[in-house]
Amino acid sequence: MPELPEVETTCRGIAPHIQGRTITAVQVRDGRLRWPVPTNLAELLIGVAVQSVSRRGKYLLLHTAAGTLLVHLGMSGSLRIVSSEVEPAKHDHIDLVFGEDTVLRFNDPRRFGAMLWTDQPAEAHSLLKDLGPEPLLADFNGMLLYQVSRQRKVPVKTFIMDSHVVVGVGNIYANEALFMAGLLPARHAGTIALADYETLADCIREVLQQAITQGGTTLRNFVNETGKPGYFKQQLKVYGRGGSPCLRCGQDLLEIRLANRTTVFCQACQR
Known part of the structure; x- marks a missing residue:
């Protein structure tokens, strides 16, 4: 998608x-x-x-x-x-x-x-009026994530993929941002500290901006407006690499299903 x-x-x-x-x-x-x-x-x-x-x-x-x-x-x-x-x-x-x-x-x-x-x-419009903030704009930050997440028991990966919390953090980039931030995707959103959410917000922004700069992730069904594929897939650290060595520590990446979505992470580097 x-x-x-x-x-x-x-x-x-x-x-x-x-x-x-x-x-x-x-x-x-x-x-x-x-x-x-x-x-x-x-x-x-x-x-x-x-x-x-x-x-x-x-x-x-x-x-x-x-x-x-x-x-x-x-x-x-x-x-x-x-x-x-x-x-x-x-x-x-x-x-x-x-x-x-x-x-x-x-x-x-x-x-x-x-x-x-x-x-x-x-x-x-009914499709837009309840959407959360844009992750690349100033009103998206760690404090917002922290405040909205209190008492939430859903996995943090599911939390940041909720378009009412923040828009546009799809499965690929949720995996990548959580790895960059060092957070396990299955952790309950309400247990994460403000400092970690500040890091996560920065990582979400960085991962998305890198992907935009490089033209989007190369997916089987995606081509850009000229018919050329994007190039960010070459830069992915975890998504699509389940069972491969972690690029940080060398331990094999784990791949699970979380909320029915492919989820890849490093048990050593993410906590």
């Missing part, structure tokens, strides 16, 4: 191609996504200019004077900038056309993604 760095990479990649440009055509080949694509999407968007592109959690937001298009990549989705001459592939469900030379193409083999419209403030 594309995680925050992949979505941020896509946001930064598509923005220069479509900001300030007017949508001249919309083609919906298959609107059966996680939620049905609005049947009047073309009517809503044709003739409208994209003023800006931003990200909230794992949602991409295309802002216009008339409203906001919310895009979620789901489990396997991607957005690519292609020429209008490029023929659509099997799972290329939606095209937003910008003149004769630029198409924003939405591909989603599993159709778990979404493309929705709101003419209200985007932050008030």
Whole structure:
């Protein structure tokens, strides 16, 4: 599943191609996504200019004077900038056309993604209004994690993956941040001290920023806006390395299922 760095990479990649440009055509080949694509999407968007592109959690937001298009990549989705001459592939469900030379193409083999419209403030949308803070912004810090975690008995890995606590910390980056912070993923969130949460908040920010800088994690179903894979997977310290030697101490990394998610950690380096 594309995680925050992949979505941020896509946001930064598509923005220069479509900001300030007017949508001249919309083609919906298959609107059966996680939620049905609005049947009047073309009517809503044709003739409208994209003023800006931003990200909230794992949602991409295309802002216009008339409203906001919310895009979620789901489990396997991607957005690519292609020429209008490029023929659509099997799972290329939606095209937003910008003149004769630029198409924003939405591909989603599993159709778990979404493309929705709101003419209200985007932050008030039901999918966005209850989201936690952005991990790369100043209002996310260790004190916030510490305060929200009191009396919580869930594993700290599950806690930081809760989008109501902080957005965008998916499974891969939760594994990596906890390793960097030296915290066992199964520890109860409410037992962790403020100083450790301050370290963890810094590690979450660092891991995500590194991934964004390097273009997102290379997953089987993820490509960036030009069709090229991200490169951060080469830098992963624990995720996908269960049974391999820890890069710090050499002890074999353990792999377990925690809250039904693959969880990899070092029993010696994490406490």
